[in-house]
Amino acid sequence: MVLKVWSGPFHRQRHTILLKHLLTLKNCMQQESKHSLKEIRSASNRRLGFILLSVAVIFFIGILVKRSVLG
Structure with a gap:
């Protein structure tokens, strides 16, 4: 060592x-x-919204793929 x-x-x-x-x-x-606290909070909320939207879209795509593969 x-x-x-x-x-x-x-x-x-x-x-x-x-x-x-x-x-x-x-x-x-x-x-x-x-930056004001309002601007920081707004940016944080926007980021969280994009994350939640992407999770919902991926979940929906997963359901569509599951239905198309399994019938």
């Missing part, structure tokens, strides 16, 4: 990656805060 050392270039690289990740998260949070 190879153990990674938490010093030297590996530590700096990990630190840099974590900082970039934190900055990205911060930017995402700032962009989300610009």
Whole structure:
């Protein structure tokens, strides 16, 4: 088993990656805060509607295939 050392270039690289990740998260949070709660909820409801619609369509297609195959 190879153990990674938490010093030297590996530590700096990990630190840099974590900082970039934190900055990205911060930017995402700032962009989300610009949108109103109503817009966010509306987008979430639309996404849920598309998911439920796709489930219903797949279920209906499954019933049609079952009836055509089994008679």
